[in-house]
Amino acid sequence: MTQPAGPMPDGVASPDDLRRALADADYLADTGLATVAWLGLRLSRPLFxxxxxxxxxxxxxxALAGLLxxxxxxxxxxxxIDASQALYDWDFPRQLLHLRAAETAGSTGDVEALEHELYDERFLLARPLLQAIRTSPAVLLIDEIDRADDEFEAFLLELLSEYAVTIPELGRIVAEVPPVVVIxxxxxREVHDALKRRCTYHWLDHPTFExxxxxxxxxxxxxxxxxxxxxxxxxxxxxAEDLFKPPGVAETLDWTxxxxxxxADTLDVELATHTLGSVLKYREDLEQASKLDLGRLVANAVQGV
Incomplete structure (x- = not known):
């Protein structure tokens, strides 16, 4: 099934345009990431x-949500996590209140009509996946898919193939414009190849010093x-050390x-020691850091300035 083209930020006609637009939004992407992201937008394919x-x-x-x-x-x-938690559910307490109100009003004679009322749009609880399908345009972030199980992956693969869902009581809902999907x-753990093949893939490494x-x-x-x-x-x-969780850019920003x-205008060993909890978030890593020559790391950093 051919999907309609997804949304593209204004003035973005090439990967280089997207890289500059992201930079204007304070996200500094390298050429590889900007190219993959642009292709994902242009071809309406999820980014993995x-x-x-x-x-x-x-x-x-x-950043993409901001640009769009x-x-x-x-x-x-x-x-x-399962499909109902990600897709939709029914607001049971409100349905029960409606049923009690109908009983009080003496309008429970037509059972079929009452049942139809109970599964009306107003009682539908749209979870993130349904919200994304019904919102145009939207950016859908499926965060940490590696924490979910194989069954959820299979469900997600089916949904992303058509950007549609069928709710038995309401019918089929299809996205007017496919959401921009970032997984x-x-x-x-390893995510199955079937899901990765549906996406445009990119590995993000820690950035260079510059x-x-x-x-x-x-x-x-x-x-x-x-x-x-x-x-x-x-x-x-x-x-470069043997840490349980090496710090990411988010931790660099926290520490700064x-x-x-x-x-502070500069960093010294004493200040670095007292504030390491801003960059290392696990006890094992703090203990490991206490055994390191922190003075050497600071000195090397100072020499590199």
Missing amino acids: LEGEPGVGKTALAQ DAPLIRLQCYEG TSNRT REVAIVRRRCPDAGAELTAQVVGVVQGLR RALVALG
């Missing part, structure tokens, strides 16, 4: 973004150039904001 936590997967969906002036509808996946995975500095300068303009470079240098040094709040 895989990578470590904190590398900007979710932030891309947020469209709502961001987020489905957070988790173990045990993320932290790769805690690009991470540029990101922090954009997102934390109150931080000085020297402090920014030092923080990024230390974070990139920590990523914390240091700015403390009035």
